[in-house]
Amino acid sequence: xxxxxxxxxxxxxxxxxxxxxxxxxxxxxxxxxxxxxxxxxxxxxxxxxxxxxxxxxxxxxxxxxxxxxxxxxxxxxxxxxxxxxxxxxxxxxxxxxxxxxxxxxxxxxxxxxxxxxxxxxxxxxxxxxxxxxxxxxxxxxxxxxxxxxxxxxxxxxxxxxxxxxxxxxxxxxxxxxxxxxxxxxxxxxxxxxxxxxxxxxxxxxxxxxxxxxxxxxxxxxxxxxxxxxxxxxxxxxxxxxxxxxxxxxxxxxxxxxxxxxxxxxxxxxxxxxxxxxxxxxxxxxxxxxxxxxxxxxxxxxxxxxxxxxxxxxxxxxxxxxxxxxxxxxxxxxxxxxxxxxxxxxxxxxxxxxxxxxxxxxxxxxxxxxxxxxxxxxxxxxxxxxxxxxxxxxxxxxxxxxxxxxxxxxxxxxxxxxxxxxxxxxxxxxxxxxxxxxxxxxxxxxxxxxxxxxxxxxxxxxx
Amino acid sequence: xxxxxxxxxxxxxxxxxxxxxxxxxxxxxxxxxxxxxxxxxxxxxxxxxxxxxxxxxxxxxxxxxxxxxxxxxxxxxxxxxxxxxxxxxxxxxxxxxxxxxxxxxxxxxxxxxxxxxxxxxxxx
Numbered sequence: 001x002x003x004x005x006x007x008x009x010x011x012x013x014x015x016x017x018x019x020x021x022x023x024x025x026x027x028x029x030x031x032x033x034x035x036x037x038x039x040x041x042x043x044x045x046x047x048x049x050x051x052x053x054x055x056x057x058x059x060x061x062x063x064x065x066x067x068x069x070x071x072x073x074x075x076x077x078x079x080x081x082x083x084x085x086x087x088x089x090x091x092x093x094x095x096x097x098x099x100x101x102x103x104x105x106x107x108x109x110x111x112x113x114x115x116x117x118x119x120x121x122x123x124x125x126x127x128x129x130x131x132x133x134x135x136x137x138x139x140x141x142x143x144x145x146x147x148x149x150x151x152x153x154x155x156x157x158x159x160x161x162x163x164x165x166x167x168x169x170x171x172x173x174x175x176x177x178x179x180x181x182x183x184x185x186x187x188x189x190x191x192x193x194x195x196x197x198x199x200x201x202x203x204x205x206x207x208x209x210x211x212x213x214x215x216x217x218x219x220x221x222x223x224x225x226x227x228x229x230x231x232x233x234x235x236x237x238x239x240x241x242x243x244x245x246x247x248x249x250x251x252x253x254x255x256x257x258x259x260x261x262x263x264x265x266x267x268x269x270x271x272x273x274x275x276x277x278x279x280x281x282x283x284x285x286x287x288x289x290x291x292x293x294x295x296x297x298x299x300x301x302x303x304x305x306x307x308x309x310x311x312x313x314x315x316x317x318x319x320x321x322x323x324x325x326x327x328x329x330x331x332x333x334x335x336x337x338x339x340x341x342x343x344x345x346x347x348x349x350x351x352x353x354x355x356x357x358x359x360x361x362x363x364x365x366x367x368x369x370x371x372x373x374x375x376x377x378x379x380x381x382x383x384x385x386x387x388x389x390x391x392x393x394x395x396x397x398x399x400x401x402x403x404x405x406x407x408x409x410x411x412x413x414x415x416x417x418x419x420x421x422x423x424x425x426x427x428x429x430x431x432x433x434x435x436x437x438x439x440x441x442x443x444x445x446x447x448x449x450x451x452x453x454x455x456x457x458x459x460x461x462x
Numbered sequence: 463x464x465x466x467x468x469x470x471x472x473x474x475x476x477x478x479x480x481x482x483x484x485x486x487x488x489x490x491x492x493x494x495x496x497x498x499x500x501x502x503x504x505x506x507x508x509x510x511x512x513x514x515x516x517x518x519x520x521x522x523x524x525x526x527x528x529x530x531x532x533x534x535x536x537x538x539x540x541x542x543x544x545x546x547x548x549x550x551x552x553x554x555x556x557x558x559x560x561x562x563x564x565x566x567x568x569x570x571x572x573x574x575x576x577x578x579x580x581x582x583x584x585x586x
Contacts, residue, residue, distance in 0.1 A: 012568070012571055019578055
């Protein structure tokens with residue numbers, strides 16, 4: 001609860017710091033504020049479930065852990081922005097403030113106890129994302145992406161709101177416990193099923209699950225890379241935390257009704273994400289499809305809905321976020337140095353000969369790709385292991401078979417980048433990386449390897 | 463409070479909906495048929511107070527115009543929150559007052575930000 005208040009206030013402070021003569025203060029200030037919020041977040045650690053604002057928000061160890069993942073991801077991404085120094089058009093104060101505000105939305109989604117809060121959090125997060133997507137005002141692709149994201153996102157929000165209205169119509173309550181109690185009475189109204197379906201559609205759109213994924217590649221490709229990283233990690237983590245909270249706290253009573261719907265969507269998401277990713281030439285677009293496929297893996301855990309689900313979603317979100325930040329983090333300096341005709345170069349060819357030019361970047365990239373592919377000794381492997389384990393426990397073997405086949409497909413396109421970096425000859429243009437940037441990338445890589453070797457360190461926390 | 467709603471209870475809403483729709487359809491049909499109609503090229507021109515049409519309607523308008531318009535909506539709508547507070551002023555007491563001061567200071571921070579950003583400067 002503290003990070004919500006802290007970041008709402010500190011976001012305004014960042015906005016006003018933008019009026020200072022030197023823009024150099026913005027980056028350290030934002031990082032400091034995020035660190036303060038991180039400390040504020042864990043003040044309530046191990047205090048059981050605390051309810052705030054007349055049953056609107058709940059805080060427990062699980063929500064705090066999700067908040068922690070979101071905050072650490074945001075910290076790393078903000079650290080990689082380097083203050084937007086090389087862009088005269090950039091408005092760093094606004095970008096940082098919007099990022100901080102959007103985190104408030106993410107926290108609301110993670111800890112919501114009332115569907116109104118879910119809607120509010122989702123909107124705060126989404127509206128911030130629409131703006132950040134279009135922040136590169138001179139770039140036509142960025143404008144297109146922002147407009148697409150906004151129009152489709154607005155529709156999805158409308159559907160979600162309609163679903164919430166139907167749920168209220170059926171149960172007479174907005175609270176998770178109220179809905180659960182209504183279902184507990186037995187013989188629920190048909191409105192409830194319709195409402196649940198519409199709410200699921202709205203939420204699945206935000207986490208880009210097929211068949212609601214069509215916006216993802218264009219938006220991810222059009223947005224400035226740093227904000228793509230923000231979208232791919234924070235929105236997804238918060239979205240899945242919210243979906244898990246919704247389904248596990250309210251709808252376990254009608255599991256038989258929704259699990260098959262979710263299972264079909266999961267299979268579709270896995271197929272679409274992995275198979276289309278194979279055909280991409282652009283690394284950034286491949287990462288967009290890869291983010292769709294990872295939504296699919298996370299959905300497996302939701303579909304299974306066993307007692308292990310919360311831990312597997314938590315671990316998977318962490319592993320996925322850290323690896324994705326690394327992947328985008330390598331792409332940013334690379335695409336900038338290899339820019340052709342003023343546009344960043346984001347194809348696979350840009351990675352040719354990376355191992356010789358900059359071994360550190362190549363190593364970071366390799367670890368992150370291995371983690372996304374789910375190769376042992378990386379955090380991504382244990383993420384997949386826990387997720388598949390929950391499906392096996394529930395006994396949905398056919399889903400498991402599809403998922404394992406698709407992660408085999410995933411190895412192909414993740415290894416293509418590694419092959420380009422290590423085995424192909426490329427130009428010898430030196431790729432410069434700021435020391436601070438290096439620290440972030442190395443830290444993220446260490447996290448991936450550490451939790452890959454000893455996952456118990458993380459799972460033991462919650 | 464009655465919490466049992468039967469489908470038949472919604473009949474008045476359906477009746478009102480049908481009436482509203484019927485009114486529109488009937489007026490559209492009736493006005494098209496009873497009025498005198500004269501067709502011609504001049505009649506089809508866009509109406510500009512009798513002056514001949516000049517230029518395209520799709521001229522670019524300064525973005526400042528939209529900015530001011532949207533800011534007006536923003537600050538105008540915020541005033542709505544003042545009314546329920548004013549009505550319940552005594553009942554809400556000190557708590558309500560502090561909350562409202564907080565709300566207004568956040569709003570004014572936004573206002574100050576707009577001024578510093580130079581959104582309201584028309585000359586540039």
